[in-house]
Amino acid sequence: MKFKLPETPAVRVKGKSFRLAAVDPDAATPFAHKRPSESAARPRLLALRQRLCVLQELLYAEHKRSLLIVFQALDTGGKDGAIENLLTGVNPAGVQVATFKAPSQEELSHDFLWRIHAHTPKQGHIGVFNRSHYEDVLITRVHGLVDDKKARQRFEAINNFESLLTHNGTRILKFFLHISKQEQAERLQERLDDPGKNWKFDPNDLKERALWDDYQHAFEDALRHCSPDSAPWFVVPANRKWVRDLAIIEIVVAALEDMNPKPRPINFDPKQQVII
Template identity: 55%
Template structure:
């Protein structure tokens, strides 16, 4: 199951493109038809990602940053489990961006994101990200409008700096429907093992669904760049979501083509006794 280039282009948001989320089907299968076969192939791709990451770690010259952004219950945790759980833990780091601490609020809004960026040789995953500061901060009014307006270009410049210093960036917006979110929230209420995942505050955000959609559309329009494009991923079907993201990650790492470093000695020069 190779995610073909035309499929990747379909998911990628072009720089300056105006996306209307209500016109994008969150149940789109992206060309994947059989759920069982697709999940099996995604597992194989996850193993290939692990092998590519091993080369990236050994090379130690570049990094990959994966940004996962989406409405509550869109599947950020599930994506990490489905795509990256096979990847060796030494070369991968996950950062969950929650409500800023007092110390983080005392710095510029990008400070905590920059501190969490992956070091060379590793894959870094942002579960939510610096984009919270043009999403939640915008919808909830946590920052002045003029400050929010400045942040789009500041984010673009920040990401360009990372790119110019050897970090490849993949940004995935997990597009979930309001109906699917309701079902997943209800499941968290019905299943005692998932009670810990339920946050009453999610219901307050749900009341602002349209405002959040507007904020996401502006984010996609203003911050999908040539150097760090957004990918709009249909997320109602978990298996499609994982397959699409795994395909893009695999293709990106293959394009990076990391190499194991050459050593200055010959294996025959040594004898293990």
């Protein structure tokens, strides 16, 4: 899969030389040049939302292929907000959203991809993963539940799994929402300071924050090993939410335009149909 990417601050991961530290979480170019603020960017965002709705309907009417969009990020990275903004106005009948928490005992009794496969989008649908199968090479690795050798085996399994989906008509886009450590601190503090957001705070988030460098390494390794042309990773600068949202929808719409979905042929002549 190779499609013409729009100009965005998002970085397409290519090859094992990729460095996560080389991506600026505050980056906004070219948006900052053309649309220097959220208010100035809004007309473009609204136009893309309208186009996404049209393309989703065509994908649903075609009922032959699907689109899977994967979101990963550190705590407070903005996955929920990014998904909400991307799907605003989209017909929920054609969307499947799956959120993956800690696996149950039943899920742990199977291979790590077992619980994932059942949530992949069916024909005509857009599927969204809020966290995903990548958790099993991220948090498990950081906490020592899998070693480097096991992680490499899982990278291979992930690539094969995503290749299977692609060969069966599923286009895959993967987004890592990249925030700075300082931005995370500010967002965590906001959850503590705002009573309306207290419910979002988990004291365990601070324990995970202490492992920041380990998570950066784990993410970087996964991005390097699992970003083929058929299922690319995009690192999205996410300190500024409007930049994040615009970059994501630009890429999603471009991918759907490249798919060029068309409704299935009808097996009747509309002119011969009489409505009494």
